[in-house]
Amino acid sequence: MRGMLRTALSHDVANGLSVALGLLLISGGIHFWLGTAAAASAATGVIVASPPDRAAPRRGKLRQLLPAALGSLPLFFAVQMLHTMPGRLGLLLVPASFLAFLAMAWGKRGIPIAIALMLAMVFSMATRPPSGVAEALARTGHMALGAGLYVVYATLMNLALNARYRTQYMADLLLSVAALMRAQARQFTARDESSDVREVAAPMLGAMLRAQAALADQLQSTRDLVFESPRTPARQRLAALLLTVLEMRDHLLASELDLETLRGDPRHGPGLAAMRRVLEAMADDVEGLADALLQMRRPAAIADRRRELAAVPAEGDESAAMGGPSAGQLARGMANRLGHLNDETVRLARLARSDEAPDLAVVRAHWQVFVSPTEWSIRPFLALWRWDAPPLRHAIRAALALAAGYAVAVLMPWGSHDYWILLTIVVVLRGSLAQTLERRNQRVAGTLVGSLIAVALLATHPGPLELLLAMTAAQAFAHGFAVRKYTLTAVAATVLGLVQAHQLYAGAAPTFALGERIADTLIGAVLAWAFCYVLPSWERTQIPALVRRTLAAQARHARLSLSLGQLREVEMAPELEWRLARREAFDALSALVQATQRSLSEPRAVQPPLEPLQRLQAHSYQLLAQLSAVKSMLVLRRDRLTPAQVEGPLARAGHRIDEALGPQPAGGPAAASLADSGDAAAAASLAAGVVQLPDPFEQDISPWLLRRLDLAAGIAMQIKADVAQILRDADDLAASPSQQPRSA
Numbered sequence: 001m002r003g004m005l006r007t008a009l010s011h012d013v014a015n016g017l018s019v020a021l022g023l024l025l026i027s028g029g030i031h032f033w034l035g036t037a038a039a040a041s042a043a044t045g046v047i048v049a050s051p052p053d054r055a056a057p058r059r060g061k062l063r064q065l066l067p068a069a070l071g072s073l074p075l076f077f078a079v080q081m082l083h084t085m086p087g088r089l090g091l092l093l094v095p096a097s098f099l100a101f102l103a104m105a106w107g108k109r110g111i112p113i114a115i116a117l118m119l120a121m122v123f124s125m126a127t128r129p130p131s132g133v134a135e136a137l138a139r140t141g142h143m144a145l146g147a148g149l150y151v152v153y154a155t156l157m158n159l160a161l162n163a164r165y166r167t168q169y170m171a172d173l174l175l176s177v178a179a180l181m182r183a184q185a186r187q188f189t190a191r192d193e194s195s196d197v198r199e200v201a202a203p204m205l206g207a208m209l210r211a212q213a214a215l216a217d218q219l220q221s222t223r224d225l226v227f228e229s230p231r232t233p234a235r236q237r238l239a240a241l242l243l244t245v246l247e248m249r250d251h252l253l254a255s256e257l258d259l260e261t262l263r264g265d266p267r268h269g270p271g272l273a274a275m276r277r278v279l280e281a282m283a284d285d286v287e288g289l290a291d292a293l294l295q296m297r298r299p300a301a302i303a304d305r306r307r308e309l310a311a312v313p314a315e316g317d318e319s320a321a322m323g324g325p326s327a328g329q330l331a332r333g334m335a336n337r338l339g340h341l342n343d344e345t346v347r348l349a350r351l352a353r354s355d356e357a358p359d360l361a362v363v364r365a366h367w368q369v370f371v372s373p374t375e376w377s378i379r380p381f382l383a384l385w386r387w388d389a390p391p392l393r394h395a396i397r398a399a400l401a402l403a404a405g406y407a408v409a410v411l412m413p414w415g416s417h418d419y420w421i422l423l424t425i426v427v428v429l430r431g432s433l434a435q436t437l438e439r440r441n442q443r444v445a446g447t448l449v450g451s452l453i454a455v456a457l458l459a460t461h462p463g464p465l466e467l468l469l470a471m472t473a474a475q476a477f478a479h480g481f482a483v484r485k486y487t488l489t490a491v492a493a494t495v496l497g498l499v500q501a502h503q504l505y506a507g508a509a510p511t512f513a514l515g516e517r518i519a520d521t522l523i524g525a526v527l528a529w530a531f532c533y534v535l536p537s538w539e540r541t542q543i544p545a546l547v548r549r550t551l552a553a554q555a556r557h558a559r560l561s562l563s564l565g566q567l568r569e570v571e572m573a574p575e576l577e578w579r580l581a582r583r584e585a586f587d588a589l590s591a592l593v594q595a596t597q598r599s600l601s602e603p604r605a606v607q608p609p610l611e612p613l614q615r616l617q618a619h620s621y622q623l624l625a626q627l628s629a630v631k632s633m634l635v636l637r638r639d640r641l642t643p644a645q646v647e648g649p650l651a652r653a654g655h656r657i658d659e660a661l662g663p664q665p666a667g668g669p670a671a672a673s674l675a676d677s678g679d680a681a682a683a684a685s686l687a688a689g690v691v692q693l694p695d696p697f698e699q700d701i702s703p704w705l706l707r708r709l710d711l712a713a714g715i716a717m718q719i720k721a722d723v724a725q726i727l728r729d730a731d732d733l734a735a736s737p738s739q740q741p742r743s744a
Contacts (some may be wrong), residue, residue, distance in 0.1 A: 002291070003306065007484065008174065009294040011055045011168035015383065016186045016480020022153045024472040026146055028465070036144040036464045040503040044123045045146025047500065048072045050479060051112035051119070053154045055165040058229040061158050062151070067376070068113045069147040072120030075100075079124035080136035086410050089125075093406055093422075096121060104431065105391040106379040117423030118426040125419040126501040162225075163234065167293050169222045170238050174290035174348075176218055177245055177252075179285035180211050181277035184252060185630050188260055188276035190269035198324035208256075209617055210597065213590035215249070220587070224371045225253025229355065230363050237351055244348050248577075250628040251341040255279075257625050258330040271313045271331045275338055278305050281392075284343050289352055302349035305342050309335040340632060390537035394431045401425050401531035405524060420517055423497060424524025427490075432539065433532045434601035439486065440525045446490020448522040453491070454498035454517075464503070471499050540608035544730050546592045549618065551723055552619055553588040556660035557581040558716070561627040561652040562709075578631075589620050608728055609729035616722035619715050626712040645702045653709035660716035 007013060023046045031039035032485065049069040056064060075096055082089040100117035102243040103110035120143075130136040158165075222242060230239040262268045285302045292299035350356035385391045405425045409418030428443050430436045457470055477492035496516065560578040596613050 004265070006171075006291070008349045009168070009174060010484070011165050012482075012484055013476075013480040014161065014164065014168060015053070015055045016476045016478075018154075018157045018517035019053055019479045020472045022046060022050070022150050022157070023475050023508060024468065026149045027468055027471075030142070030146065030637065031464060031468065033144070036503075037137045038138075039464070039468070040500070041142035042119075042149075043468075043500060043503065044147030045069075045072075045143040045148070045149045046077075047123070047475070047496070048116050048120045049147040049150045049154070050475075051116045052109075053150075053158075053479075054112075055161070055169065055225070056158060056432060057224050057374070058159055058162050059228060059370070061155050063374060063376060064109070065154055065240045069151050070111070070149065071100075071117050073140060073144050075117060076120045076124045076138060077140040078126070078137060078274070079121050081128050081133070081555060083125070083127070083129040090403065090406050090410075093121060094399050094403045097402045101395035102381070102384065102391065104394060105384050106376070106391075107380075108198060110380075115426065118422075120519075122419045122423045122426065123500065123504065125422070127504040131402060132370035135671070142538070147671040156655060160674065166225050166235065166238050167296075169225050170241055171253070171290040171293040173215075173218055173222045173242070173245060174286050174293070175465060176215050177248060178283040178286040178290065180208075180215060180249075181252060181279055181286065183207055183211055184255060185276045185279040185283065187256075187263070188272040188279065190263055190272055193569060194345055205666045209589075209593045209621060211370065212586070212621070213593040215554075216586045216590035219246070219583075220372065227371050236358045236360060236363050239363040240351050241348060244344050244351065246340060248344045248348070250582075251632065252335060253621075253625045254268075254337045254629040254632060255341065256336060256622075257336055257337070262331055262334065268331055271335075274312045275309070275335060278308050278342070281305065282342060285345055285349065285713070289349055293352070299349055299352045301353065301355075304344050304346050304487060306339050309339045309342065311503055319445050320695075337629065337632075386539060390417050390431060390542070393535045393537050397534050397536075398425075398429055398533060399533050401429055401527055405527050408523060408527070409520075419501070421524040422519050425528045428525055428528035429531065431537060432597040432598045432601075436528060436532050437601055440529050443490050444521055444525050446487050447494045448518060450491040450494025451498065451517045454495045457495070457499070458502055467499055471496055471503075474499065483661060510571075536606075538602055538606045540730060543592075543597055543599075543608045544727055546588070546595055547723055547726050548725035549587075550588040550592050550616070550620060550665075551661055551719070553585040554716075557585040558657045558661065558712070559654060561631050562650050562657070585624060587615065589624070592620075593617055593730070601637070604626070609726055612722050612725040612729065618728060619719045619722060623715045623719065626708050626715060630705060630708045630712065633701060633708070641705060642700045642702045646705050649706050649709050654711050656713040657716040660713070660720040 023043060025038045026046050027043040030042040049072070052064050052068050078092055078096075079089065080274065082092055097118065099116045103114040103117070106113075119659070127139065130139065226235070226238050228243045230236045262272060281303075282305070289302070291297045306541060312331065345355065353356060368575045380391075383389070386392070402422055402425055404519045405421045406418065409421045412418070424447070428436060430439055462470070474492045474496035476497055478489050481492070494517070557578075560581045563578070592613070596608070596617070599607050599610070
């Protein structure tokens, strides 16, 4: 029940209701003003203009909406004029589809535009043939009226709902963080067996990396909204909440450190169980805060659990400290890191309750630095024109698939309703095989159910206003659940498409719909799946670039995380530069994780080298965790560090990591670079880990920082080896013609 309420109060559903209301007002108003036929064409304009309408910042909203609305008009009119000439219509559809799908070069911003342009042509095919140019112009004019009114409406509604969208996005982000905390808490269990071999040195390589990747995408969308013009106290408070969530992510990441060692010691079962309970309680608190934001009520205060963490039992052989930290010290260190997560959770509630004022200097510094640009640049289009560019290959693939679909549709006995095959191809065919397979199955299931609903509805011979209400409800579900549950969107979109086609065709008998629509859907789904293997963009072709991006991002993040200036004073400009580097490190790793996941659905012969990729992801994740712990010590606890003891190791660790991750990594052993630094004794101690470690709750934590630096440098060397193997295997795969798939 709580999940259903959260979905109902989410920004996706609010946006879907806004779109549906626009369809109802515009189409209903034109129905009373100009009649049923004009209202049907105007509804097409609304439907075509609506795909880019998502919850978005106020700045740039009009620029986001205009391309779809303006680009759809000439295509709609051209199809009208060629309606009775199948051959010429086919010659228009193929190049027009190619150009429409080129919009995907702009990534997430371009996908709705490509869909909108295709919908304009598909719905134009669904009308009766016009009697002449005058009728074609009239229909196009009514469609333009609907699209233009919707662009104005959507811009104003986004302005009116902007404050609510900010809160909903923030609440959604908090729920994701709470889910991540629960996933982490499940790891706090003692075990006797070793980790699965596929999770090399990273027990959360699967679920945790995927969750972190999803969170990275969600964070950027939230940044774009929440960091826009934080001039009012409410906006500043939300911006401060977002900054606190970023710190929580780092502390949660650092809580992974040493976990595997402790899980392998049964004596630490009670301590791990205690930390798990605290972490789950903090997750409950964060969820409660998210629910309060969604329900527009004042959040409850969050209990400080520092004392519980300080009292965590830490059993272990303390004599092991001379060869490194004992298990008991590791347990208390982990409890200390969870304590920092607790501090940020408490601060989160205080900010939400207005018990603590946000740091306006930090909020203003993040205002424009961390938001995505809203201008349309020509660069993605200019970068398309190389044979291995995935957007270009996908545009060619889509155009060929639609050409085949149109040819089949024209030859079918029900060729007068050929648009449905094309619509299925448009919504199913995606840039990767994994996404297409997922959409194919959901689309077929959704169409089956939606066709039954549409047939039952049309069999009652409803009037125009009843049909408009049905379309409004279908539009709300189709738009509101497109991201959250596509099967439901497929059901609603089928109802919307069939009812709209019925309206455009001026009341044609509905008895044809069920069998023909199911057959059309199956044909379109099969064609979309088959054409995935035409000019495929296998993930392995993108992996080397993603690996290099990850390597460069990790190197820059390490360089800034280990800056010596943090020991003296945290200044705003370097701190912002580090935050940007941290974002890029997470984004690069997220892109690599997602590409690897998509590759699992591809033929085995063309899959990238999965084992070293998984190791690289695990080690990159571990390096981020180690550097998060180091950064926490340098910023939050630098008063408990001895500068003379840590300055040299900081510089040496930075040099070692830069050698490993830089563009031309050195080939010598890691310890050699330390020995050349002029402090051989410190280097030997750091490399061997033979240093007396104090209790992490005591005053001087410099030895713990030295240990983190040594571990981070070691992980960097492992990353270097992982990257070398991945690139070598990728080159071998590219050079071997026997690795190409023989058939679809």
